Amino acid sequence: MCGKPSVLEGLCANCYNDGHPLIEVSTPLTLLACKKCGSIKLADGWRKIAGDGIHPDDVADYQIELLVERSIKILGKDVQISLEDERKLDRVTHTIMTISGRSHESLAPHDEEYSVEIRFRYGTCETCGMMSGGYYEAILQVRADGRGLTDDEKTAVTHTVTDTTVARYKSDDKAFITNTIDDKYGIDFYIGSENLCKYLADEFEMQYLAERKDNYKLVGEDKTGKRKYRTTILIRLPRFTVGDFVKVDGNPCEIVAMGRNMLTSYDLKRRERFSINPRSPRWRTLEFLAPRSSRREFMITTYTYGQPVQIMDSISFEILDVEQSVFESEIAAGEKIYALQLEDELYILPHQNQLKE
Numbered sequence: 001m002c003g004k005p006s007v008l009e010g011l012c013a014n015c016y017n018d019g020h021p022l023i024e025v026s027t028p029l030t031l032l033a034c035k036k037c038g039s040i041k042l043a044d045g046w047r048k049i050a051g052d053g054i055h056p057d058d059v060a061d062y063q064i065e066l067l068v069e070r071s072i073k074i075l076g077k078d079v080q081i082s083l084e085d086e087r088k089l090d091r092v093t094h095t096i097m098t099i100s101g102r103s104h105e106s107l108a109p110h111d112e113e114y115s116v117e118i119r120f121r122y123g124t125c126e127t128c129g130m131m132s133g134g135y136y137e138a139i140l141q142v143r144a145d146g147r148g149l150t151d152d153e154k155t156a157v158t159h160t161v162t163d164t165t166v167a168r169y170k171s172d173d174k175a176f177i178t179n180t181i182d183d184k185y186g187i188d189f190y191i192g193s194e195n196l197c198k199y200l201a202d203e204f205e206m207q208y209l210a211e212r213k214d215n216y217k218l219v220g221e222d223k224t225g226k227r228k229y230r231t232t233i234l235i236r237l238p239r240f241t242v243g244d245f246v247k248v249d250g251n252p253c254e255i256v257a258m259g260r261n262m263l264t265s266y267d268l269k270r271r272e273r274f275s276i277n278p279r280s281p282r283w284r285t286l287e288f289l290a291p292r293s294s295r296r297e298f299m300i301t302t303y304t305y306g307q308p309v310q311i312m313d314s315i316s317f318e319i320l321d322v323e324q325s326v327f328e329s330e331i332a333a334g335e336k337i338y339a340l341q342l343e344d345e346l347y348i349l350p351h352q353n354q355l356k357e
């Protein structure tokens with residue numbers, strides 16, 4: 001074409017490159033962004049940018065990058081793209097793209113420059129739209145058996161709900177909480193995604209050894225006549241928590257640890273630790289006995305080897321004698337201990353550090 005010696009298909013390298021561009025891109029490109037969260041609309045749906053760690057000042061550049069990446073068609077080999085804003089107006093940005101690559105394997109790499117106009121449009125993404133409309137598919141109710149939720153439980157449950165929702169937001173468009181009701185009975189979470197609600201329910205059921213009830217309520221029909229249900233999952237935490245006293249197989253026990261489908265207790269009669277899970281036959285014998293607050297504090301007043309140990313109630317100053325054999329670890333006069341009084345029996349509680357082992 002130009003008269004220089006040919007290297008490929010009867011053309012010189014320049015003429016070959018001219019006829020074989022490295023990329024194809026159209027201009028102008030429209031960038032539709034959510035004004036609330038910055039997500040951008042791509043051919044296959046909304047692309048979230050929250051959680052990508054982008055500084056607010058760099059959001060527009062990042063949005064352009066994502067859009068351009070998806071809008072160009074790569075034709076050459078070893079193609080690399082770099083973008084540079086040429087002119088920024090209110091809703092229009094002119095971007096210069098420098099493309100490096102080879103138009104054919106046998107040719108040396110070269111650069112090409114393209115000027116692309118990006119037109120910004122703003123709207124509301126599906127997720128923000130559903131959130132502001134109060135959309136929810138499921139309600140997760142967290143309660144406790146025969147008592148209100150403690151503040152610690154409320155905090156822990158809320159943390160788990162928040163962390164899980166944030167973690168799943170990227171992959172689940174409906175991973176959001178539209179409403180939370182916190183009252184003396186417990187907490188209700190109104191959750192956009194039924195999947196998320198079920199996942200959380202599984203977690204709490206396992207973590208707290210909780211009872212669970214799934215309810216489906218018919219809320220109407222969609223346009224095609226298909227019935228629509230709303231899910232409510234009730235998670236009821238047990239009456240007891242770590243430090244409380246329960247009966248297992250009729251024996252008084254102190255709860256040492258709870259979680260991951262496992263309840264670990266210390267049998268005060270047999271003086272030993274054991275674990276049960278909700279599928280164990282012994283689980284059915286489990287009953288609440290007394291809260292942690294019902295234990296009594298004593299001080300060891302006199303301790304002589306081979307003699308009964310004398311202890312004094314820290315509140316009533318009542319002095320009692322107990323057998324030395326009930327103490328598992330070394331004791332010394334002046335030491336603080338705890339015991340549980342049940343009818344005529346006084347059970348010395350094991351040391352907390354002993355229980356954690």
Ligand SMILES: [Zn+2]
Nearest residue numbers: 001002012015
């Ligand atoms: Zn030529």
Ligand SMILES: [Zn+2]
Nearest residue numbers: 034037125128
């Ligand atoms: Zn949005």
